[in-house]
Amino acid sequence: MIAVSGRVSVFGKAIQRVISRLKSPKKVVNLCFIFVFFCSTLLTWREAVVLEGAYVAGQRNSLDNVATLLDRQLQHNIDNLLFYRNAMLYALQSPISTDRTRKSLADFDIFRSQPFWQLRLDLNRSLPLSGVSDEFVASGPLLDRDEKTIHTELGSALELSYIMRLSDRSRTLPQRVFYASRSGFFLTSTPPPNDSKIVSLYQRLVVQPYFSSQAPQNNPNRSLKWTHTFEAGRSAGQLVTAAVPLDYNGRWYGVLALDYPVESLHGFLQHAKYDDHAGTVLLYDNELNPIASSVEILPKQPLFTAPELAQIASVVTAAKQGDRGELRMDSRFITWAKLNNYDGLLVKVHTLEEGVQGEFGRISIVLSVLWMLFTLMLFVSWVVIRRLVNNMFSLQQTLTWRANYDTLTRLYNRGAFFELARKLSQRCQQQSQPFSVIQMDLDLFKSINDRFGHSSGDKVLTHASMLLSGALRKSDIAGRVGGEEFCIVLPDTTLEEATKVAERIRVCINSQELLLKPGKMVQISASFGVSSAFEFNDYDFERLQIYADHRLYNAKLNGRNQVCNHD
Ligand SMILES: Nc1nc2c(ncn2[C@@H]2O[C@H](COP(=O)(O)OP(=O)(O)OP(=O)(O)O)[C@@H](O)[C@H]2O)c(=O)[nH]1
Numbered sequence: 001m002i003a004v005s006g007r008v009s010v011f012g013k014a015i016q017r018v019i020s021r022l023k024s025p026k027k028v029v030n031l032c033f034i035f036v037f038f039c040s041t042l043l044t045w046r047e048a049v050v051l052e053g054a055y056v057a058g059q060r061n062s063l064d065n066v067a068t069l070l071d072r073q074l075q076h077n078i079d080n081l082l083f084y085r086n087a088m089l090y091a092l093q094s095p096i097s098t099d100r101t102r103k104s105l106a107d108f109d110i111f112r113s114q115p116f117w118q119l120r121l122d123l124n125r126s127l128p129l130s131g132v133s134d135e136f137v138a139s140g141p142l143l144d145r146d147e148k149t150i151h152t153e154l155g156s157a158l159e160l161s162y163i164m165r166l167s168d169r170s171r172t173l174p175q176r177v178f179y180a181s182r183s184g185f186f187l188t189s190t191p192p193p194n195d196s197k198i199v200s201l202y203q204r205l206v207v208q209p210y211f212s213s214q215a216p217q218n219n220p221n222r223s224l225k226w227t228h229t230f231e232a233g234r235s236a237g238q239l240v241t242a243a244v245p246l247d248y249n250g251r252w253y254g255v256l257a258l259d260y261p262v263e264s265l266h267g268f269l270q271h272a273k274y275d276d277h278a279g280t281v282l283l284y285d286n287e288l289n290p291i292a293s294s295v296e297i298l299p300k301q302p303l304f305t306a307p308e309l310a311q312i313a314s315v316v317t318a319a320k321q322g323d324r325g326e327l328r329m330d331s332r333f334i335t336w337a338k339l340n341n342y343d344g345l346l347v348k349v350h351t352l353e354e355g356v357q358g359e360f361g362r363i364s365i366v367l368s369v370l371w372m373l374f375t376l377m378l379f380v381s382w383v384v385i386r387r388l389v390n391n392m393f394s395l396q397q398t399l400t401w402r403a404n405y406d407t408l409t410r411l412y413n414r415g416a417f418f419e420l421a422r423k424l425s426q427r428c429q430q431q432s433q434p435f436s437v438i439q440m441d442l443d444l445f446k447s448i449n450d451r452f453g454h455s456s457g458d459k460v461l462t463h464a465s466m467l468l469s470g471a472l473r474k475s476d477i478a479g480r481v482g483g484e485e486f487c488i489v490l491p492d493t494t495l496e497e498a499t500k501v502a503e504r505i506r507v508c509i510n511s512q513e514l515l516l517k518p519g520k521m522v523q524i525s526a527s528f529g530v531s532s533a534f535e536f537n538d539y540d541f542e543r544l545q546i547y548a549d550h551r552l553y554n555a556k557l558n559g560r561n562q563v564c565n566h567d
């Protein structure tokens with residue numbers, strides 16, 4: 001406790017020392033206000049930093065919610081897709097032969113050369129298999145109707161058609177699931193009627209990149225691949241597809257895939273619940289082509305220019321799946337998230353206008369306004385206090401001046417003059433220098449007052465003191481010691497030199513005529529008494545002043561307007 005109070009007092013003393021060094025109170029006031037301004041700005045800035053952190057976290061959470069929701073949905077669908085592949089693999093491994101499958105396979109053998117055909121086990125509980133002719137298959141470079149495996153594959157697909165029929169259709173993200181076989185048939189969750197469209201449908205399935213990309217030479221890892229049938233500026237008919245190959249016993253049978261129409265992704269983003277509902281969420285593919293967005297109609301101008309997209313790409317290319325991040329782009333705040341179950345990017349763009357309208361924007365505005373108000377108040381109080389301090393300072397200076405000077409003649413008054421004269425005499429004594437005193441009195445001053453009035457007398461006093469000051473060196477000092485009596489001390493000056501100075505002043509005063517009233521010129525004169533320290537071997541100022549006064553009296557007696565330096 002003692003140590004703490006000791007430290008505080010040391011600190012207080014240090015502050016006092018600094019303040020005492022800053023002699024001007026104006027400087028102290030300026031310093032105090034700068035300190036308060038600096039502290040308030042620092043606090044506001046700290047609040048702004050905290051607020052910004054909360055804003056960034058809010059934006060990140062907002063996008064995270066959408067990313068997690070989309071990821072969960074995609075994960076569920078991909079799990080289903082892999083389940084369908086496993087079901088096909090089990091069926092290929094252990095085919096089930098029932099009357100119905102045998103009948104369907106027999107139908108296939110009958111219809112296989114027709115341009116299109118359809119097999120269905122149970123109208124209510126399974127989906128139809130739709131197929132094309134042997135001739136069509138023979139013409140496709142990736143197609144192959146292998147006689148040894150075709151029946152087993154068809155049987156397995158018929159089994160799958162039961163399972164696919166059971167799948168839940170009430171999904172947040174509408175999609176289509178299908179199996180496209182290299183053997184010239186397909187099974188889809190959105191089956192076509194048994195008509196000529198089957199051929200064009202199958203044709204479309206097997207020419208798309210999601211089919212060809214699953215050929216062993218194109219996908220040696222046999223992994224899931226995402227592909228897009230994408231056309232910039234057009235969303236109708238565009239698809240985002242996840243596809244897995246179906247391989248068994250060294251043969252590539254076909255592709256199991258699910259595709260999302262871009263509209264369904266669009267709808268998903270529009271209805272996804274994210275906290276602030278402000279900003280635009282966009283889904284990009286791995287080449288940063290926009291696929292879907294949370295706004296109904298995207299602005300005609302792309303949201304990002306090519307260099308901005310390149311900037312985003314440079315940040316996200318090194319990122320792994322599931323990574324999140326943010327960056328600032330002019331006035332926009334961009335948050336991005338790489339999805340776990342899709343090799344694309346989810347981006348949220350939050351503009352400055354949206355930010356200002358949001359909660360954080362409002363708090364920031366209030367904070368800025370408060371800071372500005374405080375700064376304004378601080379400035380106003382600074383102006384007022386500075387004015388007060390200025391007034392006090394000039395009042396103090398006036399009082400100090402009045403305490404030391406005579407207001408009429410602007411020479412030292414008696415008290416201040418005697419104090420200074422004493423110090424000067426002591427200094428000269430210490431340095432064994434000569435020291436002289438001149439006592440001066442205006443001649444017949446009373447008659448000037450009587451003839452011309454008191455104010456004219458004042459004018460004469462002012463005039464005489466001005467001539468007196470002008471005749472002195474810098475080291476000499478003069479003071480008004482009585483009504484029309486003046487005293488001058490001259491350090492480092494002998495009696496002879498002082499007498500010369502007195503004579504010079506006398507001549508100066510007497511040589512000029514003074515206009516006291518219109519047409520009334522007067523010539524004034526003064527008498528002088530001079531004494532010096534060497535002469536009396538005495539440096540006591542009061543005594544020297546008395547000697548000089550005595551000699552002044554002699555000068556008056558001898559007829560005035562003269563200098564007397566002896567008794
Ligand atoms: N106008 C004016 N008169 C002053 C002031 N102080 C003193 N006096 C007047 O100065 C006069 C001094 O008169 P005296 O002491 O009789 O001396 P004198 O008339 O100068 O005559 P001698 O000294 O003998 O030459 C008085 O009448 C004072 O009233 C002042 O500040 N202003």
